[in-house]
Amino acid sequence: MAGTEADDRTQDKENGGGESTLTVLIAGGANLAIGVLKLVAALFTGSAAMFAEAAHSAADTATEGLLLTALRRSVKRPDRRHPFGYGKERFFWSLIAAVSIFVSGAVFAIYEGISTILGEENEQTLAWVAYAVLGASFLLEGTSWLQAVRQVRNEAAAENVGFRAWLRTTDDPTVKTVFFEDSAALLGLLLAFGGVGLHQLTGSAFWDGLASLLIGLMLAGVAYVLGRTNKGLLIGRQADRKLVFAVRDRLSARPEVEAVVDLLTMMLGTDSVLVCARIDFVDTLGAADVERACVEIDAQLRAEFADLEEIFLEPVPRNDETVRTRVLERYGQTFATPDA
Template sequence: MAAVTEPAQSESVGTVVVAGAANLAIAFAKLVAGLTSGSAAMLSEAAHSFADTVTEVFLYVALRRGSRPADEEHPFGYGKESWVWAFIAALFTFVGGAGFSIYHGIDTIIEGEESGPYLASYIVLAVSFLAEGASFLKARRQVRTESSRWNVSTRRFLRLTPDTTVKAVYFEDSAALIGLVLAAAGLGLAEITGNALWDGLASILIGLLLLVVAAVLAKSNVTLLVGRAVPPRLHDQIAEDIASIGVVTAVPTLFTMQIGPDDILVAAKVDFADDAPGSEIEKASDEAERRLRARYPEIRYVFLDPTRGGSEDSAGL
């Protein structure tokens, strides 16, 4: 999966802002309902929403910091900084949301706290579901638009996209909707049975859900920070484009790296025809760079190294 374009990045900012505003509004409502009812699940949902709100702040910073232009100190730009902030956001979800929910759920089961009244909690959960649903639909619309643009499935796009901000919003909103269902189920069972065990169990399940989301997002950002290549299909297309130049006989080695959500670096050893003069090699190199950038606007840097044929493709892609 290649990087995102400028319009897509602007849409990512909008997606993050909408998600943050929704989370902040419903976090306070959940907190009031949780304190009033004493429900562990509601307090966990409040912690979940507050954690998501802070996460959206980190993601907004990631988009802004990562989009700064290249300078002398950072000749390849600041794209990777966006993944640093996104990784911090994932860690905050782990500590602030998952940790509190699991701890409070266990404490409720052990202490056997009673919860109620329930009506206010149900109303807050219903309103929260509508707000989270609106945020999720916006994120899903962006994901579907981008996956259609690259002619890949939504699942593949989410797995490979370097735009981890929209990926984070999509996963967090999905987890939020599931968490609301779990909280409602925990409250309902606690009300029916009069046993706080169900309320505490719902809180633990919400925490485990957040734990999974945080782990997935953290892994995605770490992979990109280490220096991830483009997907095999795109790698092969780039190699074919270079090899299609008239005086090019082979592309024995091709390296690619995602150096930002909207930046790709391409470096290749190229075997030119033995009888090709230097001027033709220069023209071919310029033509290869022009073709790549025309087809894939995300490719910002292209480095071609003339070499003898027979080298092994050490990219291994």
């Protein structure tokens, strides 16, 4: 990693998220304004889809608050009780945000949709209010969505991966959460527009209820995707494969290293990785030489890879059967090539 990029990412950690914070703040402000507008429209029109959308925006606003908490708390310095830092707080609060989307958004929208479909017909009033609010909401939500898309593109370009690949592998759940919830919000607005329009054209509240039901199911899907992502990060996901293989190659290239026997990595937080390497050092090295080599290797890795937060190096013989068995059980084979 280039020095400038490494410095930028280190500064971003210290700033509590940098651009991620801006993305969350824009989304939170937009969702708060949109939620008030939708609630007013729902009260005037009696539309189930508008009530579902109001609940949707309320869930999104709560989500942004949780994401801001995640960004602020995750940069706390390590201490005696948490020697590896608080980076996983970002994963925890993002998981709670996913639960919030499901409980306060999806469940209410599904209930409202089913009760409208199965209940008595309600006359729709002041449909133009709903259309005006939906139009204004689309503009506000679109602004937030564009900011999220811009950050995803920038992050993907910086890591030299595609847009979808970054969303699939990122260790920053805050930006992913904002992108998915904003995308769902825009689709939800279109569904609400369709529900209100078909209700007005046909006189049947079925379409309004169906729109609300579809909004709820969509939110449940988004909550599931985000919850699964954060579950994997909380459990202790391996670092990006490119980083793992790059670290392995740097270790193997050292003249003091005979072989890299095992290499363990775990995400401690966003852009924060723990590395534990078991190394077979050249047999001619003395104890002092191995100690000095460990210090130099640690310094080299930290200088080249800004994401490495903690580095542990353990000298082991590569023919040790106990270590070899553990490696084979974990990977199936000792370090394959990146293309394997």
